[in-house]
Amino acid sequence: MPRTSGPETREKLIRAAEEIFAAQGVDGAQTRDIVALAGQSNPSAVQYHFGSRAGLLEAVTAGRLARTEAALAPLLAAAETGRPALRDLLGMLVTAEATELRDDRGRRCLRISAQLSHESGIRTRTPHPTLAGTAYWRLLCRVEDALAAAGLPEALRLERLDLALTLIGAAMADRATHYLDGTEPLTDEELFLADLTGTTEAFLLAAAPGTTPPPPPRSSP
Template identity: 90%
Template sequence: MPRTSGPETREKLIRAAEEVFAAQGVDGAQIRDIVTLAGQSNPSAVQYHFGSRAGLLDAVMAGRLARTEAALAPLLAAAADDGPALRELIALLVTAEATELRSDRGRRCLRISAQLSHESGVRTRVPHPTLAGTAYWRLICRVEEALAAAGLPEAVRLERLDLALTLIGAAMADRARHYLDGAASLTGEELFLADLTGTTTAFLLAAAPRTEGVPHE
């Protein structure tokens, strides 16, 4: 009988969860499928190692964030004294996120994290616990500062920033799906990333709408 204890089993469960969460969706994934794929016969293996389904998902995302941080932190540090414009900040984020496209594991995690983009805490300025103190969150704060300098009202810039992260996540997840399925993409990766950077920047910097005469619900 396969053991349910030890770091090797824990890693097998994380790898299996990445596959199942990506294929079935965060809400639709069946824990029994994860346990089976990990080669475990004990149905309580997830609870033993992670405490709960949510704990397993957090572990998957912690690994994904660690890889992105390793790419983003040096990029952000190098740009720290240059006062980068908004487009450069978005380019740093897109470049770091795109490193997950290099492997099937990263591609699966992009598909998972796209479903969780609204949990970042941007709208309330309270980061998700996994993002507190990270280069990712520091970059988000700098993007908001750039939007404030551009004259966008607070509510508008926070909502746009949250939606921009959703846009980037969805675009990356779609590209990841193409790679995983072996499907052809309309554009090469370099053009895709450049267009995603430009499109996101343009969205963020669009003129704030006038509220006069706009109906409110």
């Protein structure tokens, strides 16, 4: 009988969940399909290892965030002593997210996280528990500071930043789907990432209704 305890089984369930959540959607995925794909005969395996289906999803997203943090933290640390322009900050975020495009596991996780983009907590400045104290959250705060310096009203900049995460997440998930399906994207990856960074910057800096457009941001020396 397949084991239902130990780190190996836990990892098998996480890997299976990544596949099922990516294919069926976070809301549509069936726990029994995850258990079966993981090769487990005990239908309570998810409950045993993660406490609940939600706990399993949290484990999937935590693993994905850990990989993104590993890419993002050194980029942000290198910029801590300066005042990088908004485009540079967004470039760090896009670059870190794009590391998940390198393999099928990351691509599946991009499809999953795109469905959860509104859970960051940025609208209330209360980070989701998985984001508290991370480089990812510090970067979001610096992006908001840049938008405040550009004169964007508080409510509008928080809403736009939340929507920008949705834009980036959807674009990454779309790219990941191309790679997973073996279809050729319209643009190469370098152009895709540069355009996503520029498009997100333009969205965030669009003039608030009834106001004069803000001046273009300056790059720090």
